[in-house]
Amino acid sequence: MEKILTGIRSTGTPHLGNILSVIIPSVSMANKNIKHSSFIFIADLHSMVQIENMKIIKNNTYKIAAAWLSFGLNIDNCLFYRQSDVSLVTELAWYFNCFYPYKRLALAHSFKKEMKKKEKINVGLFTYPILMAADILLYNAKIIPVGKDQLQHIEIARRIGNYFNKKIGKKLFVLPNAFLQKKNMFVLGTDGKKMSKSKKNCINIFSSxxxxxxxxxxxxxxxxxxxxxxxxxxxxxxxxxxxxxxxxxxxxxxxxxxxxxxxxxxxxxxxxxxxxxxxxxxREKFFSFMKKKSLLDHILALGAKKAKSIARKRLNCIRKHLKFNPII
CATH class of the missing domain: 1.10.240.10 (Tyrosyl-Transfer RNA Synthetase)
Structure with missing residues (x-):
């Protein structure tokens, strides 16, 4: 059974590019897949590299959740959760930080691109691929639906998993593969460039x-x-x-x-x-969900509970090989 995992950062309402390249194909796979072999999460921890206001991130998280659910995600068939609710992933990210070479991480395209644009760069932006690798490898996910711009991050996750496996001397991690929808891998924005919130060239189907x-x-x-x-x-x-x-x-x-x-x-x-x-x-479902934030919290909490159970077992196995005591 090959596990599928994907997520969207809570940096705002999903635009048409997110919907066509990630949400629709991921929902289709999750709903058809074997129960609990699909992991779909809202990457609110990743969002902190870009947004410092936690109230904004929280509200964006609701928008992301409402968008996924409005496109028919079957929460009984997959694990749908908020990244920060499964904090075990940050422990695994720390282990990867300590095993993965600094020089290799410094070659990441996304980091070098941001370095050219900003004077103030936080450490989280640099280690972003490490946390992403932990998101994937913690659950031994094999199929990762992503946009074209995320291909290098999947390759970094593969390298980290392989590097860690060799260091430990055992295949603890399944190496992931990127899944691209060729038709929708690159959705143009209103200016003809890749649709992106940062470029302010989005088409937002959930706006008025x-x-x-x-x-x-x-x-x-x-x-x-x-x-x-x-x-x-x-x-x-x-x-x-x-x-x-x-x-x-x-x-x-x-x-x-x-x-x-x-x-x-x-x-x-x-x-x-x-x-x-x-x-x-x-659109109708989205606006309805946004009026029921307590329901969204409940749905995400249920998914997090299931994800934690799996994550705890996986992390205890990793801790064992690192000679740490298991998590109680």
Whole structure:
């Protein structure tokens, strides 16, 4: 039985890129998979490298939980929990910190990228891949649904697991593999770059109709007039529409682009209307869950209880090999 594990940082409401590349494929796998072989968590500890206000992180956690549940995650079939509720993962991360070479970690693309952008860098940002490796390896997860930008982190987790296995002299950790949805591995934002909260180029299906429409209408286009023919292969509106619309509707829009007489504003309205229609049920459920935060806390606590039971057994096995006493 191969375990599946994935998570999203609680840095805000999941945008369309998160939904298409992580949430939808992960929910599908979790609901079809063998009971309790899927681990889905909200990475609130990881969020601290970016957000210092814990009230914001807590509220974001509710948004993430509501988003997952609105897309039909079956909590009876998987372990759905808040990362900070299973603090044993931080103990494992410390062991990895002490075994993994500093020079290798310093080569992480994400850290070097942030170093160029910021003057103030916290230690958590540097050790981020270590905690991520602990999230994965603590449960011996094999399949990790991720976006393209997380591939190096999965490779680091593999190296850490392999490095630790060799040091201990026993295969304690299963080495994980990244799982990419090729169609949705790279979702463009409104500016044509990868959709990201930090770039402020997101389309948020859980925002109000007015805000959602404003986001879509801000999608960057060229200066071609309504009458002119347009290239559907290089257009950002078409790129997003192709990810969510049925094949026949995609072909209709492509023909309109090629024929001419079809403006970008019309295409944006078509994208907006399709998002409203396609995700109407999920939007309704999301807003309902956000009014029931005590229910969300209860659901996450149930998942954490199950995850803790597994984590404690795994960590005690690791502690045994490190000559530490078991956790009582």
């Amino acid at each position: 109709d007015e805000v959602l429409k404003k986001q879509i209408m801000s999608i960057r286009t060229d200066s071609k007039s309504v009458k002119e023919k347009k290239n559907p292969e290089t257009d950002y509106i078409m790129s997003l529409y192709s990810l969510i619309a049925p094949v026949d509707q995609i072909e209709i829009m492509k023909k309109k682009y090629i024929r001419g007489g079809y403006g970008y504003s019309e295409a944006k309205i078509a994208l907006y209307e399709h998002i409203i229609h396609k995700f109407s049920s999920e």
